[in-house]
Amino acid sequence: MVGMRNVEGGYHILLVEDDLADAGLVRIALRKGRHAVTLHHARDSAEAFGFLRRIGANFTESPRPHLILLDLNLPGRSGHEILQELKNDPALRGIPVIVLSTSEAERDIVRSYNLGANSFISKPMDADEFAHHIHTMETYWFDIVRLPA
Amino acid sequence: MASIVIGGLSQRLSTRVAAATSALALFFVVCMGVGAWLVASGMMRAQVERQMGELAQARAVHVSGILDTIATGMSERGDRSVGTSENVRIGAIPVNVRYLGMADLGDWNKAAMILGVGAGRLSAENGGTIEMMQAINTGVASPSKALVWSVRLDHLTRRLAGSRGNDGGQLVVRVGGREASAAWGEKLTVSSVVAEAEVMLPNGFGRGQMVVRIGADAADLDLPLGQYALWLSIIGAAATALAVALATITSRRLTRTLSGLADAATAFAFDAGGSVDFHVAGDDEIARLGKAFAGMVERLDQAYRDLDQRSQALLSNAERVAQVGSAIWEPGQSRQVWSEQFHAILGLNPADVSASREVFFDRIHPDDRTRLATAIDAALQAGGRRVVEEFRIIRGDGVERVAQFRAEVARDDEGHPIRVDATIQDITERQRMEDQLDGVVRDLKRSNEELEQFAYVASHDLRQPLRTVRSYLTLIEDSIEDKLDDETREFMDFIRDGVKRMDALITDLLTYSRVGRRVADGPVDTGRMIDLSLLDLQAEVDETQAIVDVPDGLPVVEGDSGELTRLFQNLIGNALKYRNAEQVPHIAIKCRDLGAFWQFSVIDNGIGIPPEHRERAFGIFQRLHGRHEYEGTGIGLAICRKIVERQGGEIWVENTPDGGATFRFTWPKMRRQVTTLGL
Numbered sequence: 059m060v061g062m063r064n065v066e067g068g069y070h071i072l073l074v075e076d077d078l079a080d081a082g083l084v085r086i087a088l089r090k091g092r093h094a095v096t097l098h099h100a101r102d103s104a105e106a107f108g109f110l111r112r113i114g115a116n117f118t119e120s121p122r123p124h125l126i127l128l129d130l131n132l133p134g135r136s137g138h139e140i141l142q143e144l145k146n147d148p149a150l151r152g153i154p155v156i157v158l159s160t161s162e163a164e165r166d167i168v169r170s171y172n173l174g175a176n177s178f179i180s181k182p183m184d185a186d187e188f189a190h191h192i193h194t195m196e197t198y199w200f201d202i203v204r205l206p207a
Numbered sequence: 208m209a210s211i212v213i214g215g216l217s218q219r220l221s222t223r224v225a226a227a228t229s230a231l232a233l234f235f236v237v238c239m240g241v242g243a244w245l246v247a248s249g250m251m252r253a254q255v256e257r258q259m260g261e262l263a264q265a266r267a268v269h270v271s272g273i274l275d276t277i278a279t280g281m282s283e284r285g286d287r288s289v290g291t292s293e294n295v296r297i298g299a300i301p302v303n304v305r306y307l308g309m310a311d312l313g314d315w316n317k318a319a320m321i322l323g324v325g326a327g328r329l330s331a332e333n334g335g336t337i338e339m340m341q342a343i344n345t346g347v348a349s350p351s352k353a354l355v356w357s358v359r360l361d362h363l364t365r366r367l368a369g370s371r372g373n374d375g376g377q378l379v380v381r382v383g384g385r386e387a388s389a390a391w392g393e394k395l396t397v398s399s400v401v402a403e404a405e406v407m408l409p410n411g412f413g414r415g416q417m418v419v420r421i422g423a424d425a426a427d428l429d430l431p432l433g434q435y436a437l438w439l440s441i442i443g444a445a446a447t448a449l450a451v452a453l454a455t456i457t458s459r460r461l462t463r464t465l466s467g468l469a470d471a472a473t474a475f476a477f478d479a480g481g482s483v484d485f486h487v488a489g490d491d492e493i494a495r496l497g498k499a500f501a502g503m504v505e506r507l508d509q510a511y512r513d514l515d516q517r518s519q520a521l522l523s524n525a526e527r528v529a530q531v532g533s534a535i536w537e538p539g540q541s542r543q544v545w546s547e548q549f550h551a552i553l554g555l556n557p558a559d560v561s562a563s564r565e566v567f568f569d570r571i572h573p574d575d576r577t578r579l580a581t582a583i584d585a586a587l588q589a590g591g592r593r594v595v596e597e598f599r600i601i602r603g604d605g606v607e608r609v610a611q612f613r614a615e616v617a618r619d620d621e622g623h624p625i626r627v628d629a630t631i632q633d634i635t636e637r638q639r640m641e642d643q644l645d646g647v648v649r650d651l652k653r654s655n656e657e658l659e660q661f662a663y664v665a666s667h668d669l670r671q672p673l674r675t676v677r678s679y680l681t682l683i684e685d686s687i688e689d690k691l692d693d694e695t696r697e698f699m700d701f702i703r704d705g706v707k708r709m710d711a712l713i714t715d716l717l718t719y720s721r722v723g724r725r726v727a728d729g730p731v732d733t734g735r736m737i738d739l740s741l742l743d744l745q746a747e748v749d750e751t752q753a754i755v756d757v758p759d760g761l762p763v764v765e766g767d768s769g770e771l772t773r774l775f776q777n778l779i780g781n782a783l784k785y786r787n788a789e790q791v792p793h794i795a796i797k798c799r800d801l802g803a804f805w806q807f808s809v810i811d812n813g814i815g816i817p818p819e820h821r822e823r824a825f826g827i828f829q830r831l832h833g834r835h836e837y838e839g840t841g842i843g844l845a846i847c848r849k850i851v852e853r854q855g856g857e858i859w860v861e862n863t864p865d866g867g868a869t870f871r872f873t874w875p876k877m878r879r880q881v882t883t884l885g886l
Contacts, residue, residue, distance in 0.1 A: 080674075080675070185678035
């Protein structure tokens with residue numbers, strides 16, 4: 059079940075996350091943010107690539123996201139595998155991928171960057187802190203950084 | 208080669224002895240010969256002189272007799288007329304007789320005639336003629352006429368020659384300052400021995416002298432001397448030859464025993480094997496030398512045997528204790544030399560088998576034979592050198608053992624293999640233990656991997672629900688802020704605390720489990736580690752205004768920098784946390800050199816730890832104080848202990864005299880053998 063909401067104009071973010079609670083935290087944080095962001099939520103690899111490549115009935119109109127927020131701990135194919143496929147696909151390679159994980163393990167961080175992740179954020183324990191992280195991320199990626207049109 | 212030299216020496220020695228003896232003999236022969244020659248010739252000469260003297264005397268008597276006869280014959284002659292002269296023979300000697308009157312006396316001594324005394328003179332006629340004058344009284348008182356007879360010397364000598372043998376001599380007459388002589392024979396020479404005898408002249412002859420001088424011919428004297436010399440030479444030569452022969456034989460005999468001794472000694476010195484027989488017969492110096500040699504050889508032999516036995520025993524003991532058997536063989540030779548232990552490992556009795564390649568391979572498990580043989584052959588090839596192979600032995604009792612074979616090939620200067628030195632060692636027990644250890648290692652590795660998996664799960668999956676609870680608790684609080692009463696707010700704080708503590712416990716457990724994992728041990732400057740940990744504790748230090756004494760010259764130790772920082776951070780952090788509220792925290796860090804260890808101490812003036820709780824303080828999640836007093840999960844000291852013990856050190860706590868706690872830990876200077884397991 060894809061929770062997806064299209065907002066005209068503004069930014070599109072694809073969140074790949076199987077934990078609905080965490081997805082909710084992201085959504086709430088983004089809602090309180092300064093930018094008009096449409097959050098597309100995929101719960102696993104299949105939904106994510108379906109969305110990105112417009113495969114399947116639900117994704118015929120899916121937009122190309124400006125950012126991808128990727129959890130590592132996913133059912134089936136892991137976040138690392140998704141990351142690898144994203145960065146090996148010439149059409150998708152250009153989309154910045156921010157790994158958003160509960161893991162603080164060094165090996166996960168190293169591996170993510172080695173596979174081409176653009177950032178690695180450990181999910182904070184605290185909801186306020188979580189929101190703060192998301193807002194900082196918005197500022198960075200949407201105000202400071204220039205993204206491809 | 209040595210024997211040739213020895214032979215040459217003995218030859219030379221005997222020749223020299225023989226030559227010396229011969230030369231001595233020759234010298235004596237020559238001395239004896241010359242002496243004998245001198246004595247013999249002197250004796251001969253004396254003998255000849257004596258005989259010739261007698262001969263001369265006999266001749267002289269003979270001449271004297273003839274002259275006497277003539278004189279007597281003249282005296283008995285009848286009167287003749289003065290002026291007559293006649294030749295008569297008296298005693299077969301022609302004599303001229305003349306009668307002279309006083310007037311005719313001439314130069315004869317008239318006085319002598321008047322006195323009736325005869326007178327003689329020597330005339331030079333016919334080579335020397337003796338004349339004698341006698342006064343003749345013819346009835347008148349005074350002489351009126353004289354008779355003069357003359358005999359030629361050569362007639363006299365002819366008579367001497369005829370009368371006696373074939374010798375030779377000379378008749379010499381001196382009268383009145385005249386001398387005449389006549390010789391007979393031809394043997395009278397200057398060089399010959401000459402004897403003289405005076406001839407008695409007839410009465411009235413006057414002052415005259417007549418001698419018979421005879422001499423032996425040189426040849427007569429030299430011939431016997433020559434023969435004597437010849438004999439002497441022959442005897443001398445024979446004696447010399449005999450002496451040389453005897454000397455040679457004697458010296459040969461002497462040096463034969465000597466050279467036999469030398470040969471035996473050489474054989475003993477240079478020949479490894481074989482018995483040596485020294486000449487010991489007899490009682491002379493050589494025999495004594497031989498006996499001495501034989502004694503020395505015996506003692507050497509005994510010493511060698513003792514040494515051999517002792518070293519054999521030593522080697523045998525060493526091999527038995529080490530369970531290593533050794534063997535030596537020459538490449539290509541079947542026969543080998545095995546030590547006792549070599550036999551023992553193969554399960555063989557040295558008395559029952561003769562060590563050989565075949566016997567050896569017979570004991571090897573059929574599946575291992577080819578591999579071992581190939582390895583040995585490869586080592587014998589050019590460039591090969593060592594063999595280290597493990598193989599199975601099937602002993603006579605059917606027991607299968609595992610052994611390690613090690614061999615080294617010795618080569619000559621040209622690289623050809625000349626000897627193989629091999630050992631075998633029974634490694635059955637070792638291998639069994641290695642197998643066990645491998646199993647333990649595998650188990651540990653697996654459990655380690657599981658632990659790692661657990662750590663990962665703990666870090667991620669266990670915390671995830673906590674995070675959700677906590678996050679949504681915040682969201683709920685935010686959304687119903689105004690509807691909460693105090694009690695509900697307190698409940699929600701409890702939930703938040705529980706979640707927080709659970710998270711801390713998980714995090715600490717994870718930290719604890721990670722001690723010793725993924726560490727990089729190396730030289731670490733402890734002073735620097737303390738500075739780093741103080742930097743992390745800066746906030747607490749500032750807040751409590753604590754005084755921290757860190758000495759200079761802290762050592763560099765072996766360890767992981769992250770762990771050492773954490774160790775000091777935990778200990779100093781503890782000292783700050785459990786401070787005495789009534790005084791300024793004072794923390795002193797000290798280090799002592801205990802030889803094999805460094806001993807570090809962190810001394811504080813805090814609340815201290817009751818003795819009964821000292822051991823408990825290092826337990827995992829052990830807390831000595833209520834959470835309302837001091838925060839924390841109680842993992843800090845457990846982590847410290849794990850870090851210290853991983854390096855082989857110890858950690859403990861003592862009371863500081865003024866009430867605080869002193870944490871001490873030792874840190875080995877020599878790095879402990881850290882297993883690859885990372886435990």
